[in-house]
Amino acid sequence: MASLELVDVSKRYGRTEAVRNVSLSVGDGEFLVLVGPSGCGKSTLLNLIAGLEHASSGEIRIDARRVNEVHPKDRDIAMVFQSYALYPNMNVERNITFGLRARGVPKAQRDTALRKVASLLQIEPLLERKPAELSGGQRQRVAMGRAMVRDPSIFLFDEPLSNLDAKLRLEMRTEIKRLHQRLGTSAVYVTHDQIEAMTLATRIAVMRDGVLQQCADPRTVFESPANLFVADFIGSPSMNFVPATLVQQDGSLGVHLPRQGDAALYVPLPQAPARYADWLGRDVVFGVRPEHLAALRPGEPALPARAVLECRVDVVEPTGTDTMVFFPLGAVEMVARIDAQAAVRPGELLRLAIDAARTSLFDPRTGQRI
Incomplete structure (x- = not known):
């Protein structure tokens, strides 16, 4: 497990400020959900944490170590994308272990990690199938398995359930929460769905136009919203x-x-x-x-x-x-x-x-x- 800290982090694209002076922290084993409407800066912030984007100002720290200049592969972070990003020509087994093979992890160690993750996600019967032969929920499990097999210190989720139907989204939401309870790994999860935020998070960070509006536990955000925007965005129907x-x-x-x-x-x-x-x-x-x-x-x-x-x-x-x-x-x-x-x-x-x-x-x- 690891802690994450953002200190006055901003990201500018020319004159456009996508993220503005955001400061927040994620403790060991915490599940932080970044929520807000489309274009509010939450995915940009996740990319900054992952190292896929470079901060214009501010500091990003993992376990108190500044990582602004650290390459994404060296941040000990695993990311689950909205689009699954699976290799269509590889079966499930090779998709999950691709990163381990690229880093030269011995086969015996890869196989042990694969068996553990496949059992946890209940995808053992799918290991020989190609992504085209899988349902949306099965593909999402494989994408999660590829992240989990690395045993990272922090998980990043970028709207992983948005492509699923309502029933499957509910099932996968429960599965993600169950997995987090078992693994205890720190996680940052991006969504525009406030119900996902309320049910998954230990803390919710609500964003608007690149600015952090409130960061607190779900009950506090629901019962004591910091402003009209948070009160309107959180809750269905809204306040x-x-x-x-x-x-x-x-x-x-x-x-x-x-x-x-x-x-x-x-x-x-x-x-x-x-x-x-x-x-x-x-x-x-x-x-x-x-x-x-x-x-x-x-x-x-x-x-x-x-x-x-x-x-x-x-x-x-x-x-x-x-x-x-x-x-x-x-x-x-x-x-x-x-x-x-x-x-x-x-x-x-x-x-x-x-x-x-x-x-x-x-x-x-x-x-x-x-």
């Missing part, structure tokens, strides 16, 4: 955002949410942090995740310190495990994730309890979490 005003009522802090034709809805903020007091009377952005809007049965009271929002249902989307309900709140379209057993139809009135203790407030000017 609801409503323009609001921070007020004080009955000695407690809360927000007023605008409603068309009605008085503003007051939402108390129990256990509001002391810093909220600086925003009293000012405009904020109120954020609440769909999971934190609970449908109430007719006549059912809400728990204390929870505001009740009465809305008219616009669209209902059953997903099997739960139901998405879309409705307007003032000029904003909202979505709630409610129990699949709740009988809700478009046009009906629905009462929702807001779990105010799990909401967020953002600065409408900067987008930063308050």
Whole structure:
């Protein structure tokens, strides 16, 4: 195992800055996921770590050793690509052991490493097949085997599941997590899929336009996003955002949410942090995740310190495990994730309890979490 550290790393292509002053670290055995929309710089950052690109500034350190000028083959890193990058004229066995043979590893040692990896990935019956004879999932296993057989100190994954169908992607995601738990090797994984990020990572690094927005464990990123971008990108469906005003009522802090034709809805903020007091009377952005809007049965009271929002249902989307309900709140379209057993139809009135203790407030000017 090894540690990885990036210190103020930037990459420029002429006047375009693809990565800007990124600093982060990966501890021994950690699984860091770089996530963000297309073009945010996450694959460029992975290539910088691998040595496939050279940093314009900053330092890349592996086990506290600067590796900016170290050749990719000497960084003790193995990379799994999106395209698998298998040699079509070689069978699975030769694809997996190609790197070992190129470095002159003795045959007995190669065979031992091959057997170990093939058993771990359950691809022993495939060793004599060519890549064209394999399914997408089998090819991905072979690509992973080629990386694993080197026993590297750090694994790099560049969107390895993006070419697979939804069912196989789920299976391979579980397989990658299981393998990481067994091997304990440090890993950096790039994806644009925030569900992959949430399920695989020990920590998530969210990027936008080459800039690191937040790096934290999945729960922190989900429940305490650093800004509006992170709150919107992480979560499916993403967080609801409503323009609001921070007020004080009955000695407690809360927000007023605008409603068309009605008085503003007051939402108390129990256990509001002391810093909220600086925003009293000012405009904020109120954020609440769909999971934190609970449908109430007719006549059912809400728990204390929870505001009740009465809305008219616009669209209902059953997903099997739960139901998405879309409705307007003032000029904003909202979505709630409610129990699949709740009988809700478009046009009906629905009462929702807001779990105010799990909401967020953002600065409408900067987008930063308050």
